[in-house]
Amino acid sequence: MPAELTRRELYEMIWARPMTKVAAELGISDVALHKICDKHRIPAPSRGYWAKVAAGKPSKRPLFRDVSDPLVDRIVIQGSPTAALPPEVKAARAKAKLDRERRNVMPPLPMPSSQDNHPVLVQLAKKLEAAKVGPDGFIRLSDSSLFSIVISPACGARALLIAERLITLAPTQACRFVSAPGGLQLVADEESITLSLVEQTDKVPHKPTEAEMTALRKWEADRERRQRRGNWFSDWDKPKVPVWDYVPNGILAFELDKGHHWDGLRRRFANSKRKRAEDMIDDVLAAGRVIAAARKARHAEEARRKQAAEEEARRRREAERRRVLEQKRIELLDAQAEAFAKARRIDAFVEDYLAKYGYSELPDSCRRFVDWARGHAELLRHQASPERLGAKLDAHQLMDDATEIGSWVDVL
Structure with missing residues (x-):
């Protein structure tokens, strides 16, 4: 990955430790780092500076001067492609170099x-x-x-x-x-x-x-x-x-x-x-x-990556399976709830109708219609009986969390 720095940041880095170490961290050579410093007007330590520091001799650090040009202040270092190599490849390169020496x-x-x-x-x-x-x-x-x-x-x-x-x-x-x-x-x-x-x-x-x-x-x-x-x-x-x-x-x-x-x-x-x-x-x-x-x-x-992609695909398939299973359960639940609600509405209608007009006073066709309505309400309740509902659930294994069911399957 490219490293983005300001002049001030690079200045502090090269005056805190030797440029060879800074260059290695950035994935470039020390010669390339010197050229970058010259291009962006950053004062760099002279040859022998760190030897003087190690010997305890006084060494002068030049002042940092700001620049007004934003292009000069912004530094982008691409680095070498080998800096992104896996650790085992870097170890193999180091071992090959040591063996050669x-x-x-x-x-x-x-x-x-x-x-x-x-x-x-x-x-x-x-x-x-x-x-x-x-x-x-x-x-x-x-x-x-x-x-x-x-x-x-x-x-x-x-x-x-x-x-x-x-x-x-x-x-x-x-x-x-x-x-x-x-x-x-x-x-x-x-x-x-x-x-x-x-x-x-x-x-x-x-x-x-x-x-x-x-x-x-x-x-x-x-x-x-x-x-x-x-x-x-x-x-x-x-x-x-x-x-x-x-x-x-x-x-x-x-x-x-x-x-x-x-x-x-x-x-x-x-x-x-x-x-x-x-x-x-x-x-x-x-x-x-x-x-x-x-x-x-x-x-x-x-x-x-292949294993991760396969695992991600498996998770997506599992999520889709669970979604379809939940959708089928909801479809069946909605159908049963609608049947019960419809039966209650029919019962309420029949009760109100007979309270207003009376069964004995109704014409024959109306009495037959009321009887049919009562039977239809009973039929709706029978469709949601434990026997009928259990048969549908068992036929499609809807209450088994491991069931794999297609979205086209009719569970009603």
Whole structure:
């Protein structure tokens, strides 16, 4: 999450403790923190300030000066994506860094020449020797039992050496390789991670070949001929001559876990002035372990979210079931109450009617109507009798709290 601060807040933070610690808390480097202070006109401690404080020497703290520009006073620090990594991934990164530092002070491991006895290396050597070079100058290998490699023929020996070191050093970092479509994959902590060795390219101006120039001259001559005749012409069939060529430059790079990622973890290791790809095997394997830890954490989080979503869906279904059950109970209750109320209204009507006119004085049709009304009231009361009501309740199990009943069911 981005951190929003004022100039005063950041000023108090950097003068209360070293900037390296403040930068780590904000998820950025101390260099980036210095640049932010310069941009927002915040005086920062000079080099050696905290050493003087630790030694008890007097040190002067500059005054804080307010600014009138609100854009300068408001500071938003995005921080590094790695600051939001789960604790287990941060622990894996710290452990990988510690292991790498320990290996740097230990004597180097012997590098046995396993090309003569390891089947992967033997097969890789044969494939590199027999592989055909593509139009772009690259050899591409993606066999399921070999490493995924895109290199020029000049880097074949280096690729073999790198493959040998990968196979030799993988067990020392609790890693191994397994066959998979597209090439061998690195397995760390039971997580499979794609690994490719790719040679980089230089972008150089393209020099047209004689065949390209011949095709272009032929097209231009044909266009001039059409133009002289007044015929319609277009550039759609003009021969395409590339502007740039991409030439292999001998710089090898490891690419781990291909795809789009936003966690800030390093997944690419390329030659530099200080280190060749052959010397980055430990770094690559350590990065694979960190990526595996991040993937496990992501899977655990996805499982937790899935479980939470399923639980929420279950709660919604249970709430809907209870709502429908309660609705059906209310429907039956309303029907029974309405029947009793209607029976009482009929009884009251008959009683008032007979009190006013008398039963014996009524015409035959009126007496028959009064008798029918009394019978109808009795029928309404009978519908709500314990026997009839109990039969309806038992038929639909309405008084069982675990009953699942559809909203379309008629309980009346």
